[in-house]
Amino acid sequence: MSVAPAKALRTFALNGEGVQCAFAPNKTLLEVLREDLGLTGTKHGCEMGHCGACCVLIDDRPVLACLVLAIEVNDRPIRTVEGLAKDGRLHPVQEAFAQCGAAQCGYCTPGFLMTAAAIVEQNNRLGEADIRAAIAGNLCRCTGYTKIIEAIALASDRMHEAQPGG
Amino acid sequence: MAERSERDLRTVSTATNPDGDARPLSKSMATHSILRSAPARPAGKPEGFSVVGAALPRVDAYAKVTGEERFADDIFLPQMLFGKMLRSVVPHARLKRVDCTRALALPGVVAVATGADLPVRYGILPSSPDETVMAIDRVRYVGDPIATVVADDELTAEEALSLIDVEYEPLPAVMSIEEALREDLPQIHDNARRTNNVQKEVHLVFGEVDAGFAEADRIFEDEFFFDGNTHAPIEQHAVVAHFGADGKLTFWCSTQTPHYLHRIAAQVLELPGSHVRVIAPPIGGGFGGKTEPFAHELAAGYLARKTGRPVKICLTREEVFYAHRGRHPVKFKVKTGVKSDGTITACHLQSWLDGGAYASYGVATTYYTGALTTVTYKIPAYKFDGCRVYTNKPPCGPKRGHGTTQPRYALECQLDKIADALGLDAVEYRKRIAVDPYTTTVNGLRITSCGLRECLDAAASATGYTVKKGKLPRGRGIGVAASSYLCGAGLPIYWNPMPQSGAIVKVDRGGGVTVFCGTSDVGQGSNHMLAAIVAETLGVDVMDVRVCAGDTDLTPVDLGSYSSRVTFMAGNAAREAAVNVRQRIVAAAAQKLGILPERCALAARRVYDIDHPDDQLTFIEAAQAAEAAFGTIVGVGSYAPPKLAADYKGSGVGPSPAYSYSACVAEVDIDLETGEVTVEKLTVAHDVGRAINPAAVEGQIEGSAYMGLGEALMEEWPFRAGEHKIPNLLDYKTPTSLETPPIHAIIIETDDKEGPFGAKESGQGPLNPVIPAIANAVADALNARVYSTPITAEKILKAMDAAAGGVLRLRKPAPVAVAPV
Numbered sequence: 001m002s003v004a005p006a007k008a009l010r011t012f013a014l015n016g017e018g019v020q021c022a023f024a025p026n027k028t029l030l031e032v033l034r035e036d037l038g039l040t041g042t043k044h045g046c047e048m049g050h051c052g053a054c055c056v057l058i059d060d061r062p063v064l065a066c067l068v069l070a071i072e073v074n075d076r077p078i079r080t081v082e083g084l085a086k087d088g089r090l091h092p093v094q095e096a097f098a099q100c101g102a103a104q105c106g107y108c109t110p111g112f113l114m115t116a117a118a119i120v121e122q123n124n125r126l127g128e129a130d131i132r133a134a135i136a137g138n139l140c141r142c143t144g145y146t147k148i149i150e151a152i153a154l155a156s157d158r159m160h161e162a163q164p165g166g
Numbered sequence: 167m168a169e170r171s172e173r174d175l176r177t178v179s180t181a182t183n184p185d186g187d188a189r190p191l192s193k194s195m196a197t198h199s200i201l202r203s204a205p206a207r208p209a210g211k212p213e214g215f216s217v218v219g220a221a222l223p224r225v226d227a228y229a230k231v232t233g234e235e236r237f238a239d240d241i242f243l244p245q246m247l248f249g250k251m252l253r254s255v256v257p258h259a260r261l262k263r264v265d266c267t268r269a270l271a272l273p274g275v276v277a278v279a280t281g282a283d284l285p286v287r288y289g290i291l292p293s294s295p296d297e298t299v300m301a302i303d304r305v306r307y308v309g310d311p312i313a314t315v316v317a318d319d320e321l322t323a324e325e326a327l328s329l330i331d332v333e334y335e336p337l338p339a340v341m342s343i344e345e346a347l348r349e350d351l352p353q354i355h356d357n358a359r360r361t362n363n364v365q366k367e368v369h370l371v372f373g374e375v376d377a378g379f380a381e382a383d384r385i386f387e388d389e390f391f392f393d394g395n396t397h398a399p400i401e402q403h404a405v406v407a408h409f410g411a412d413g414k415l416t417f418w419c420s421t422q423t424p425h426y427l428h429r430i431a432a433q434v435l436e437l438p439g440s441h442v443r444v445i446a447p448p449i450g451g452g453f454g455g456k457t458e459p460f461a462h463e464l465a466a467g468y469l470a471r472k473t474g475r476p477v478k479i480c481l482t483r484e485e486v487f488y489a490h491r492g493r494h495p496v497k498f499k500v501k502t503g504v505k506s507d508g509t510i511t512a513c514h515l516q517s518w519l520d521g522g523a524y525a526s527y528g529v530a531t532t533y534y535t536g537a538l539t540t541v542t543y544k545i546p547a548y549k550f551d552g553c554r555v556y557t558n559k560p561p562c563g564p565k566r567g568h569g570t571t572q573p574r575y576a577l578e579c580q581l582d583k584i585a586d587a588l589g590l591d592a593v594e595y596r597k598r599i600a601v602d603p604y605t606t607t608v609n610g611l612r613i614t615s616c617g618l619r620e621c622l623d624a625a626a627s628a629t630g631y632t633v634k635k636g637k638l639p640r641g642r643g644i645g646v647a648a649s650s651y652l653c654g655a656g657l658p659i660y661w662n663p664m665p666q667s668g669a670i671v672k673v674d675r676g677g678g679v680t681v682f683c684g685t686s687d688v689g690q691g692s693n694h695m696l697a698a699i700v701a702e703t704l705g706v707d708v709m710d711v712r713v714c715a716g717d718t719d720l721t722p723v724d725l726g727s728y729s730s731r732v733t734f735m736a737g738n739a740a741r742e743a744a745v746n747v748r749q750r751i752v753a754a755a756a757q758k759l760g761i762l763p764e765r766c767a768l769a770a771r772r773v774y775d776i777d778h779p780d781d782q783l784t785f786i787e788a789a790q791a792a793e794a795a796f797g798t799i800v801g802v803g804s805y806a807p808p809k810l811a812a813d814y815k816g817s818g819v820g821p822s823p824a825y826s827y828s829a830c831v832a833e834v835d836i837d838l839e840t841g842e843v844t845v846e847k848l849t850v851a852h853d854v855g856r857a858i859n860p861a862a863v864e865g866q867i868e869g870s871a872y873m874g875l876g877e878a879l880m881e882e883w884p885f886r887a888g889e890h891k892i893p894n895l896l897d898y899k900t901p902t903s904l905e906t907p908p909i910h911a912i913i914i915e916t917d918d919k920e921g922p923f924g925a926k927e928s929g930q931g932p933l934n935p936v937i938p939a940i941a942n943a944v945a946d947a948l949n950a951r952v953y954s955t956p957i958t959a960e961k962i963l964k965a966m967d968a969a970a971g972g973v974l975r976l977r978k979p980a981p982v983a984v985a986p987v
């Protein structure tokens with residue numbers, strides 16, 4: 001028994017797969033991901049849209065999952081940190097974060113990785129100023145952002161030098 | 167961009183060990199030349215390193231970038247209940263009645279607890295136990311816990327809070343240091359020996375202070391105020407507690423100090439210590455904010471026992487602001503006597519700390535505002551008076567730099583004034599009066615390795631300090647400051663003669679090595695540090711080492727991630743444990759190779775003859791030979807600091823087996839119209855003794871510089887009508903990527919004789935010089951000084967106005983015309 005309303009059934013396009021899930025309709029996407037789908041990679045640091053830790057991609061755009069009601073997402077594709085690696089290969093931003101030491105406690109990391117994945121995928125080589133502007137909505141208390149910026153620049157370089165003409 | 171070794175577990179490098187062991191090596195090892203890096207060396211003191219000094223990805227880096235890392239709030243157990251705490255909405259009141267009847271009747275609510283259920287008083291320091299888990303008859307700040315509800319889900323628990331009936335009898339609130347010193351306001355904690363709200367006073371005198379001042383050519387007296395601020399780790403505190411059928415209670419808790427939670431949970435919940443287990447999963451940042459047992463943790467333990475079901479409590483962000491235990495607001499008076507060449511003859515420091523509602527680490531903090539004054543510059547005579555008061559605000563405690571950050575700000579600002587007044591170059595002056603290595607301070611602190619002069623030189627030359635200082639256009643400025651910090655408090659917080667850290671190293675027949683140690687990795691990289699020290703000692707790859715940390719049942723005690731003690735203390739314990747294992751492996755391998763043990767070297771997963779490197783065994787062969795010869799291969803080690811405390815009351819705070827040193831140069835640009843400060847660059851040089859992992863050390867320096875920037879310019883601790891004004895991450899300003907400037911981290915190595923492989927600390931020390939360096943840069947830019955933190959635009963405009971004799975008069979902004987839509 002609880003005060004929670006009756007569950008609704010929805011299908012999500014989550015990390016490239018269709019998944020069905022029943023959840024209380026007052027839940028945010030953050031809560032449904034973590035509590036109902038068991039995807040705890042997405043973190044939370046405020047549940048008020050202030051910290052960026054809950055960032056996921058919807059339609060390949062960074063979105064704060066704590067501010068989105070899960071029932072509103074419908075069929076739009078959702079990507080979370082669990083879906084970044086493909087076929088046993090890490091996404092370039094994941095590789096670069098590990099190599100540069102961009103994750104200290106690692107708690108803000110999934111949020112940064114999703115913002116980073118969106119910007120490196122959708123832009124040509126990024127400069128420091130572009131990166132600083134793009135991640136300004138993600139707070140990190142450990143790194144001083146230095147190695148995060150370094151890692152995103154490295155990932156961007158690698159992605160775009162790998163592509164002919166990129 | 168710094169060059170990084172490339173190692174990716176998923177796309178493994180093809181470099182394999184030539185001995186046929188098919189496991190990949192971390193790149194730094196794969197490329198290293200055995201002959202070059204493993205010269206003849208005594209077993210205890212290798213000179214060439216394979217793992218130590220390599221900027222490798224941390225052992226846990228891949229778990230962190232894949233979302234696999236499981237933090238406390240990521241743990242979900244079957245049948246788990248969710249808890250919420252009801253907190254006081256008034257700053258100070260007698261609690262007349264707490265009635266949970268209606269809450270308990272709500273469907274989905276399983277149990278409720280109040281202060282009366284857990285009456286045992288506790289406190290992190292045994293000398294000041296002034297807390298109970300929940301309020302019993304008095305609430306002392308807005309946010310003080312009153313009751314805890316557990317329910318089938320969080321929403322129900324939260325709903326139930328509104329059904330708890332509380333009757334308060336309000337008392338006048340004490341909201342400032344000045345009010346706390348008054349005698350006509352109620353005491354927050356009854357104390358018959360006093361008539362005000364002073365919790366602790368300290369008065370210490372070392373050397374001939376009066377004579378020192380008499381001898382001075384100039385005496386400088388200043389007052390400063392350092393505002394409070396909070397850690398704000400991105401992970402909100404979380405705990406899961408489970409009481410098993412065996413009568414044992416287990417906590418998974420975001421704590422920097424599993425051992426202290428273990429001790430205090432046993433006391434407060436009245437369980438034998440053997441029936442309490444604390445596991446610290448990876449922690450999402452701490453900075454001192456998770457360094458003592460919290461009410462929600464103990465309440466979760468109690469309710470898990472009461473209900474027989476696992477209980478999770480995760481604080482909301484607002485509650486994290488109330489849990490606090492952050493930087494104390496401190497008022498200072500600093501009086502320093504100097505000769506005309508700047509040589510310090512005497513110093514008198516007075517501090518008043520606004521402690522908030524409970525003691526926390528406050529007694530230690532009070533001492534720390536005075537204890538390390540003498541560890542940076544030579545001070546032959548020193549007087550310190552400290553005073554901590556209770557106020558009706560969230561309790562303050564240790565934050566990165568614990569109690570030493572605030573006085574360092576005051577002292578370094580005054581030192582710049584002294585340099586200016588005497589016409590001295592601020593860097594050369596600091597170098598001249600810097601403490602010397604292997605000396606003892608006037609208050610009896612033993613200094614060993616010290617790279618302070620090297621830090622000052624490095625930071626100054628990287629920035630062109632000397633050519634820029636005083637010569638930049640108005641509005642632009644450059645500032646310098648230096649400091650020192652502990653590598654672990656010399657004494658544990660509860661007196662005992664046992665080691666401060668223990669470690670076990672075990673070797674598996676497959677060549678895997680496990681290190682067990684009670685440390686808690688809060689993001690500083692202690693897991694990698696342990697793995698690197700063990701890997702270096704045994705000549706294996708860092709990824710061959712599994713770290714089992716922070717589990718009071720499985721790991722030997724380490725006192726915790728505070729006072730920057732882990733690399734020095736746990737590192738030494740792990741080193742000793744690994745050396746024990748190494749000795750057996752070497753003995754067995756030497757016999758097999760038919761050589762003397764002294765000729766055995768270990769590197770790249772091989773044990774070989776240093777004179778004939780081709781005569782070798784694989785690490786696995788050598789380990790199996792050792793197991794055959796000596797039985798199960800397990801080594802133990804522990805670390806207890808040498809006896810360092812001098813012979814006076816209070817001498818326990820300040821001693822450390824070593825001190826780290828740092829210097830910072832800050833460059834700022836101030837908009838003279840708006841007063842807005844832009845920090846353009848921070849350069850921090852830090853004497854870390856030896857960088858076990860330079861990438862991780864740089865990360866600590868960068869993070870410290872960032873955090874210092876926030877404290878210098880924007881983080882504040884304001885209250886209105888007894889309430890915290892800004893308990894959220896939008897209004898409580900922390901620097902984003904846009905306010906954080908490029909940070910240049912410079913590592914200085916002094917190879918400390920007692921540190922593991924020469925290492926000292928890097929997690930806290932580099933923060934201390936940043937705040938005064940920014941303050942000094944602002945003073946350089948304006949030719950006027952702000953005497954308090956944070957240095958806001960408003961204060962800058964006022965300081966400019968005051969410097970101009972009040973003629974500027976702050977202009978009122980013209981009303982903004984709003985066009986009709």
Ligand code: FES
Binds near residue numbers: 045050052066
């Ligand atoms: S949890 Fe969503 S922004 Fe902080």
Ligand code: FES
Binds near residue numbers: 106139
């Ligand atoms: S790595 Fe800890 S908050 Fe960013």
